[in-house]
Amino acid sequence: MKPNEHAGESGSTLVCAMCTILILSVIGGNVLLNCTTRYNVTSKQIKGWKDALCAAEAGGDIAYAETRKALKNPTTVFTGPGWSGDQANGPWTYTMPDPIGTIDPATSKGSLTASVTVDRLPASAIVTTSPTPSASPTPGFYRIRSVGTARVSGLRRGGMDDAMTAAGRTNFVAGSKARGYGDSLLRKIDFQFDHFIATYGDGDGNNPHASPVPVDASGNPLAQVSRRIELISVPVLASTGDAIRTSGSFEGPGSSGVIDSYDSKNGAYNKDIAPSSSPYPAFFSDSRDANVAVGGSTFIDQTGNIYGNVTTNGATLKPQLDKYIFGTIDNTVTQTIAPQPRVTPPPSRSYEVDPTPAIIDPPSTVMVDGVAQPPNSWANAPWYHYTYFRNVIVNPVIVGGTARETYINIVVDGANNAVSIKEFLHINRGANVRIYFTGDVDMKVALFKNLNQDGAPLNNIDGTTSTNVSASNHVQFYGVSPPAGVTQRVDLDANGNPGIAAVWYVPGADFEAKGNINMFGAVVCKSFYANGNCFFHFDKQIGLGAQATDYRIASYVEDIR
Amino acid sequence: MNLTQRDRIQGFTLVEMLIAAALGSLILAAIITSAVSLNRTFAAVNAFFSAHLQQIRIIDYLSRDVKRSTIVHSTDKNTLGCWTPKYIVEAGDTDAASGVGKRRTPSIRSNSSGFVVDYYTTTQANGPRNADGTPVLDTWGQPIKTSASTVVYSISGNSILRTEDGVVTAIASSTDQLVPDIIDLGLLNAGSLQAEVSFRPIFTRLNAASERAGTTIYSTQFLRNLRRGN
Numbered sequence: 001m002k003p004n005e006h007a008g009e010s011g012s013t014l015v016c017a018m019c020t021i022l023i024l025s026v027i028g029g030n031v032l033l034n035c036t037t038r039y040n041v042t043s044k045q046i047k048g049w050k051d052a053l054c055a056a057e058a059g060g061d062i063a064y065a066e067t068r069k070a071l072k073n074p075t076t077v078f079t080g081p082g083w084s085g086d087q088a089n090g091p092w093t094y095t096m097p098d099p100i101g102t103i104d105p106a107t108s109k110g111s112l113t114a115s116v117t118v119d120r121l122p123a124s125a126i127v128t129t130s131p132t133p134s135a136s137p138t139p140g141f142y143r144i145r146s147v148g149t150a151r152v153s154g155l156r157r158g159g160m161d162d163a164m165t166a167a168g169r170t171n172f173v174a175g176s177k178a179r180g181y182g183d184s185l186l187r188k189i190d191f192q193f194d195h196f197i198a199t200y201g202d203g204d205g206n207n208p209h210a211s212p213v214p215v216d217a218s219g220n221p222l223a224q225v226s227r228r229i230e231l232i233s234v235p236v237l238a239s240t241g242d243a244i245r246t247s248g249s250f251e252g253p254g255s256s257g258v259i260d261s262y263d264s265k266n267g268a269y270n271k272d273i274a275p276s277s278s279p280y281p282a283f284f285s286d287s288r289d290a291n292v293a294v295g296g297s298t299f300i301d302q303t304g305n306i307y308g309n310v311t312t313n314g315a316t317l318k319p320q321l322d323k324y325i326f327g328t329i330d331n332t333v334t335q336t337i338a339p340q341p342r343v344t345p346p347p348s349r350s351y352e353v354d355p356t357p358a359i360i361d362p363p364s365t366v367m368v369d370g371v372a373q374p375p376n377s378w379a380n381a382p383w384y385h386y387t388y389f390r391n392v393i394v395n396p397v398i399v400g401g402t403a404r405e406t407y408i409n410i411v412v413d414g415a416n417n418a419v420s421i422k423e424f425l426h427i428n429r430g431a432n433v434r435i436y437f438t439g440d441v442d443m444k445v446a447l448f449k450n451l452n453q454d455g456a457p458l459n460n461i462d463g464t465t466s467t468n469v470s471a472s473n474h475v476q477f478y479g480v481s482p483p484a485g486v487t488q489r490v491d492l493d494a495n496g497n498p499g500i501a502a503v504w505y506v507p508g509a510d511f512e513a514k515g516n517i518n519m520f521g522a523v524v525c526k527s528f529y530a531n532g533n534c535f536f537h538f539d540k541q542i543g544l545g546a547q548a549t550d551y552r553i554a555s556y557v558e559d560i561r
Numbered sequence: 562m563n564l565t566q567r568d569r570i571q572g573f574t575l576v577e578m579l580i581a582a583a584l585g586s587l588i589l590a591a592i593i594t595s596a597v598s599l600n601r602t603f604a605a606v607n608a609f610f611s612a613h614l615q616q617i618r619i620i621d622y623l624s625r626d627v628k629r630s631t632i633v634h635s636t637d638k639n640t641l642g643c644w645t646p647k648y649i650v651e652a653g654d655t656d657a658a659s660g661v662g663k664r665r666t667p668s669i670r671s672n673s674s675g676f677v678v679d680y681y682t683t684t685q686a687n688g689p690r691n692a693d694g695t696p697v698l699d700t701w702g703q704p705i706k707t708s709a710s711t712v713v714y715s716i717s718g719n720s721i722l723r724t725e726d727g728v729v730t731a732i733a734s735s736t737d738q739l740v741p742d743i744i745d746l747g748l749l750n751a752g753s754l755q756a757e758v759s760f761r762p763i764f765t766r767l768n769a770a771s772e773r774a775g776t777t778i779y780s781t782q783f784l785r786n787l788r789r790g791n
Contacts (some may be wrong), residue, residue: 020592031606038610048618127668141669141676172621183614185730186621204663230648232667234676242673555667555678556785557648558629 007230034318036155040107041183044154044451045225049187051101051112052227053558056148059114060396060553063094066118067233067549070139076116091119104151107205111151116413118144134386139548144231145203149239156191158184158230169490171328172487184525191223200561203228220558229498232555235548236338238505239522241540243290243308246336248527250294250312253304260307261290261539264454264470269520271535276306284300289327290538301325301532307540311335318337337524338549339481343411345383351411355385360394360431363407374461378434378547381407385415389437391421396430397461403430405466428474430458432468438477440488441509445517450475450502454520455537471501472543473519478547479506492517494534502540505549613776615733616758619721620712622732622782624722626712627782629755634689636697641756642689644709646786647681655683685713687726710759739745753788756780 069077078085078092086090094116101112121141189196194211201208213221243259244250253259262269263286273287290308297314310317311333318329345351348369356366365372366382373380375397386392389412396406398482408431413421418441427433429451453476457466463506468474482488488508492500494515501520504511516533522542573581624643627633630643650656650663660666667678688705689697690713696704713724759777 016588023592023596024599027596027603031603033609034610040615041614046621049621062755121666121669125666125668127670143667183618186625186732188619200662205660232669232678234669234678236675241675269630353675424791553785554669555646555675555680556629557646557680558625559648559664560625561649 003490006141009414019471020256024288037157040155040157041458045152045183045187048126048150048152048189048223048225049227050256051150051231052148052225054148055101055112055114055148055150056101056227056229058126059094059096059116059146059148060144062114063118063142063146064233064513064551064553065090067140067142067144068379071235071548077446089120091117093117093464101150102289104153105547107297112148114514116144116146117271139551141234141235142233142551144233145228146231147226147228149224152189152225156221156223158189159184159403179222187225189225192221194226196561203559212517221521227423228559229557230557230559231553233551234554236550236552238476238547238549239503239542241291242293242524242538243530243536244524244528245293245295245335245337245524245529247295247335249296249300249319250292250296250514250528251298251300252528253306253536254529254530254532254534255303257302257304257530257535258307259272259292259304259536259538260287260289260538261538262286263431265541266474267455269454269537284542285350289540290536291327293333295337296527304530322426337482339507340436340478340505342438342480343409345409349383351383351385355383355479359391360384360392360408362395362397364397364399375407376405376461377411378407378432381432381434383474384406384410385412385414386407387420388412389421389435390412390425392424393426393428394431394433395456399461399463403458405430405468406461408430408434410435412437412439416488417484421477426452429453432474434476434478436478436480438482441477441479441492443492443500444495445492445498445500446500447502450500452501454501470539472503472539473542475502476547477504477506479503479509481508490525492519501539505547564591609776612760614777615721616760616778617735619758620756620778621786623714623754623756624780624782628785629711630784631709631786633754633784636689636691641714641754643712643714644707645712646678647708647710654681656681681708685710753781755784 005343022102065084066078066080078087078094079091081095082093082097083092094114096114099110099113101110102110103109119142121143126141142443159526160277163283183455190213192213194213196203197209197211199208215221239245243261262273264281264342266283266286270283273283288307290306292306292308292310292489294310294315297312297349299310299312299315301317301324303325305323305324309327309329310325311330313332315331317325317331333388349366352363362375362382365374366380368380369374375381389410394408394410395404398404410433412420412435412521415436419442420437421435421441422443424447425443426448427450431452450471452471454471457468460466477490479490486508488506490504492505492513495515497516497518499518499520503521504523504525506523506525510523510527511523511529513519513530513534513536514532517535519534519536520539522538523536593635598692625763626643626645629645631646632644634642636642647654648664650659650661650665652661654661665680667680668682669676669678671677684706685708686696686704686706688699688711691697699705710726711724715722717725720731723730723732757777757779761776
């Protein structure tokens with residue numbers, strides 16, 4: 001017999017090697033598992049959460065772009081692909097025709113979708129004072145609610161330090177503050193059901209129900225994240241609260257001049273209020289809101305008093321040194337002023353038969369979309385057309401022998417670098433006039449008369465009381481922005497001690513007021529200059545009466561539930 | 562039968578045994594050392610990743626709240642306060658009768674910057690607070706009141722706290738010394754907040770600045786509701 005001479009050598013080498021491999025594998029497996037989980041959270045879930053907001057904001061931007069059409073081409077608002085709803089009154093809904101974003105190989109479609117609902121805010125939501133908006137304010141104020149949804153690929157589970165429900169809870173509960181902890185409290189991923197619809201229904205608690213997430217071709221749920229935002233789109237008005245706003249330089253007021261404010265709902269301006277509270281302390285707070293917003297870095301103080309806040313974009317004003325400014329100073333504020341486009345009657349309208357009368361007596365009715373309407377609003381106003389606007393008298397509609405508040409549009413097609421408005425202009429009481437002009441203004445202020453009175457509007461054509469208490473708001477000048485390289489000029493020269501009440505939106509113009517003029521209203525221009533004892537009185541009632549030039553987002557809220 | 566051959570192959574000499582035992586011990590020690598080292602590395606990396614995730618979470622929280630804020634203020638570089646619109650009707654609000662949990666319809670008013678949107682008009686004394694928790698007083702010696710929800714980020718021990726209208730949530734907690742740091746409230750120019758969150762990993766022993774800078778996340782967020790100029 002020959003014993004196996006290697007039997008005693010098979011020993012533990014293999015076992016040791018296997019144990020070593022096992023230990024290393026366990027450690028390696030743990031590392032991989034943790035790395036996978038972390039990667040899943042950092043790469044997939046955080047990406048999905050951020051992408052969902054991008055999708056929601058994309059939906060909001062699409063809706064915002066539609067609201068901007070309300071000014072330029074209102075018949076096409078909310079009519080594009082994906083939009084549906086009551087065209088006239090809303091609400092309007094938008095569903096993205098095709099998902100966007102990273103293409104999902106399983107569905108060959110993008111991973112992001114957005115759905116949007118837009119409605120017009122009711123008049124009761126508009127609490128600004130002047131003038132009181134109609135039941136359906138024009139231009140409208142829009143509420144945009146957008147839901148963005150992003151697919152979450154990868155492992156269908158939360159992070160390692162997450163809990164989907166708070167301690168002691170067994171399921172979702174109302175109130176985000178009591179829900180879960182860790183990443184799940186911030187990034188609410190819907191693995192099986194949409195948690196928002198299940199808990200909050202439509203967002204107001206109506207009809208909460210289980211709403212399964214979509215499934216893939218194999219019937220497996222596709223995890224997703226939804227984020228909800230609400231935007232408020234409001235019109236940008238030609239004059240919205242600054243006494244003087246420029247995109248460029250400012251110089252003034254003269255050493256004897258003043259820039260202050262008043263509220264025409266209290267009646268005519270009183271020069272004694274701004275310097276001291278006596279004798280009308282109740283109106284004192286209205287006297288120091290004549291804000292001056294300068295878009296450039298050039299601010300030349302001629303030592304006249306400014307009773308309001310001053311902003312510039314790069315000037316070096318300091319409160320302790322510029323003692324003539326009775327308000328705050330901020331030298332880091334930019335100004336962007338929208339250009340004024342050329343204006344013509346809307347497609348369904350035309351100029352009056354005699355478009356260039358020396359005396360404008362507006363008709364009692366005008367045809368608007370085939371319906372006879374009184375000229376009781378800017379939308380129903382008749383249109384007149386001049387190439388040189390001077391020596392014109394503008395009257396209101398007379399009802400029963402009494403003048404009524406009447407609205408009139410005037411287009412002045414002058415030439416650039418030439419005067420198009422000059423000499424005698426007479427706006428009788430009750431006439432509301434918008435003058436859209438190309439070219440320059442060279443006005444002897446003594447020859448201009450606006451006979452509307454602050455705080456004392458006439459009745460409307462239908463006999464109701466008008467709320468347009470501002471005389472300045474009755475006469476609005478809009479200077480069509482000249483082509484590049486051309487500067488429009490608005491020159492107001494005193495002749496005696498004249499007053500002029502008007503709103504000026506002349507974004508491309510150098511505005512100059514010389515002499516002892518009493519100006520009432522507001523000015524938006526390229527540059528402003530006032531010397532001597534020129535007085536400027538900003539009327540705080542100038543608000544909704546001014547023309548809308550654009551829309552902007554005034555509020556951004558995310559529903560974080 | 563030949564027994565001599567068997568005698569020749571059995572056993573080891575003492576020297577052989579000692580050498581074998583020594584080699585075996587070395588191998589075993591190497592394995593154990595490697596395993597311990599790997600385990601410690603894994604634990605460190607795990608903690609590092611965990612802290613990194615919390616960095617991202619803090620930044621994401623900040624981004625979400627700053628973005629919808631109307632006002633952001635900071636009393637020191639480790640404390641940040643946000644005023645966010647009260648979008649949802651909550652119990653205790655003056656309009657709670659309209660339905661708790663509903664979204665408010667905003668009201669719109671005009672001021673010098675154009676139209677302003679208000680979701681809730683009633684004010685409450687929930688303005689900024691000093692480091693000792695007492696409210697910051699206004700010119701008239703009264704606690705500052707707001708019509709907004711207030712969200713305050715602060716540090717308490719090893720935790721980063723988010724306090725929304727008095728409800729405290731620990732959004733991150735770590736022994737790795739997570740530190741949010743407000744670099745710049747760039748409100749004067751761009752209406753933005755720049756923030757960073759850094760942490761010192763527990764396996765860092767030298768506390769070198771360069772190591773700390775290597776674990777910092779930066780974020781710039783614009784206040785969508787802040788409106789200046791026109």
